[in-house]
Amino acid sequence: MSRAVYRTKDNEKLVEVVDLQVVGPDSKTVEFELSDGAKFVVRFTARRIWRAIKEYNALGEPVYGMEAPPPDFSVRNIPSEYCISPETVAIKKGGKVEGYA
Numbered sequence: 001m002s003r004a005v006y007r008t009k010d011n012e013k014l015v016e017v018v019d020l021q022v023v024g025p026d027s028k029t030v031e032f033e034l035s036d037g038a039k040f041v042v043r044f045t046a047r048r049i050w051r052a053i054k055e056y057n058a059l060g061e062p063v064y065g066m067e068a069p070p071p072d073f074s075v076r077n078i079p080s081e082y083c084i085s086p087e088t089v090a091i092k093k094g095g096k097v098e099g100y101a
Contacts, residue, residue, distance in 0.1 A: 015050040037079050043072040
């Protein structure tokens with residue numbers, strides 16, 4: 001473990017970087033089924049986990065945090081009634097799509 005200063009918007013914290021042992025795949029995928037039938041799939045990956053030194057929550061447990069890239073997400077099974085044609089998208093953007101008149 002190594003010590004570092006972690007800066008937040010409000011203050012600085014002295015933290016220990018905790019060794020990260022990945023159990024299973026190197027990222028976690030979570031799938032949410034939406035009320036319109038689409039599936040929202042999010043993949044999370046942790047880069048670094050840290051534990052604050054001399055900082056505890058209301059239960060007396062040490063405060064942990066993590067550094068991670070923005071989550072990767074996609075939407076699947078979108079109902080066709082919510083979609084428009086590629087031609088319509090191109091026209092709205094001021095262009096054309098090859099293969100369409």
